[in-house]
Amino acid sequence: MPALTEPKLISGNANLTLAKSIARRMAVHRGMAVSLVDARVERFNDQEIFVEVYENVRGEDMFVIQPTSNPANDNLMELLIITDALRRSSADRITAVIPYFGYARQDRRAKARTPISAKLVANLLVEAGVDRILTLDLHAAQIQGFFDIPVDNLYSAPIFALDIEHHFKNQMDDVMIISPDVGGVARAREIAKRINAPLAIVDKRREKAGEIAEMKVIGDVSGKTCIIVDDICDTAGTLCKAAEVLVENGATEVHAYITHGVLSGPAVERVSKSVMKTLVITDSIEPTDAVRACDNIRIVPTAPMFAQAILNTWNGTSVSSLFETDTLVPIYEGLYSR
Structure with a gap:
């Protein structure tokens, strides 16, 4: 069944360049303007993170673009707090688009008395209100099993x-x-x-x-x-x-x-x-x-692939189709002519 709402993108500070590129690619695919939701993601003097969303997101299909790269803890907290802000603003569905999934190298107990931090991060994301995950080249494929929500792992x-x-x-x-x-x-x-x-x-x-x-x-x-x-x-x-x-x-x-x-x-x-x-x-x-x-x-660039994956998620169509060369060539618009 086709979606009735438009996909809406919001970004933290981790990779605004990529988020804007994804929005531009989606605009090309859709033939209409696509921009990031107007919001502020700031820090108080004591480095607490504060988020305010200026647009109405009630009932919307939201995509939060935020890799949890260095500084990993700050960027992870931004993602969690943005998600909480959207959930409390009655967003219908929240997809965390995490191009780089931090803590993925801590996916098992290699020694005694060590954590499985990737599982802890998965729990935090689900508890914050994330409905599904879209990521790229997880360090360990089994991390998908740490979530009780759908995880789409794209491949480079x-x-x-x-x-x-x-x-x-x-x-x-x-x-x-x-x-x-x-x-x-x-x-x-x-x-x-x-x-x-x-x-x-x-x-x-x-x-x-x-x-x-x-x-x-x-x-x-x-x-x-x-x-x-x-x-x-x-x-x-x-x-x-x-x-x-x-x-x-x-x-x-x-x-x-x-x-x-x-x-x-x-x-x-x-x-x-x-x-x-x-x-x-x-x-x-x-x-x-x-x-x-x-x-x-x-x-x-990964923006063409992420833009199409977001549109496929929103439309309810296959994301795994992006694993095929014949699908990617037109998405990259002649960059890799064969």
Whole structure:
């Protein structure tokens, strides 16, 4: 049954650039003006967060766009408080659009007496009044099971596959997809299947968190254009070390495709000095000025995919259709012509 209300977008401060881009893309798809709901999300002097929504949202289908990236706690609280404001203003349905789901790396108890913070965050979102979640490349797929509400997890693999075919079209025979660890093989294999490329693995062994004791390449990368695929790049230490190991094993070029460019601490400097020719990330996290200025970091937009996913959610049509290449090509309007 078609929706009777229009989808309405509201954003916190975590990634206003992406939120505005999604609104513009929706305006193109709908052939009518789409803008963010007028609201203020501010902090008092003691850093308490205050939200005031200036427009009527009673009975509306609301989409709150807010990645819970750095500062994770502030951005998470903004999302919760915006949701509470909308729920108390009688919004009909609230979808949390979380391009980057913070705390996703704390999805299990790896040691005794440690939390499962991803589950706690899920409980907080549901208790605040979120009706459904729309996110991108969850670090662990089982996080979807932490929620008792619908969770739509979009994937960057189809977009990355299109981007690889576009930028490496004259050397596809030499392209090899690399998983930077054994745990990321499924993610890397998905892209390898889409572009019909072979797969290799960099096996890393840690002595303790933040330190890599040893790296070995499983597979022959000699003469190959290696493309490392992963979901998160934080300090870029592992990524840059993996690139060095691949070159030492005979790779002619090394590139990387990472969904969420956390890029904290010395990450940008490491990438700029790395043997990697390019690091491709999405805009799920607001890029810093340093990231934008880095010559070998390129940003792939996610607004077209999120805009279509929001419209599909509002219309009650398939979101999983966005996993298919034939669906994404027209959405990206010739950016990746085939």
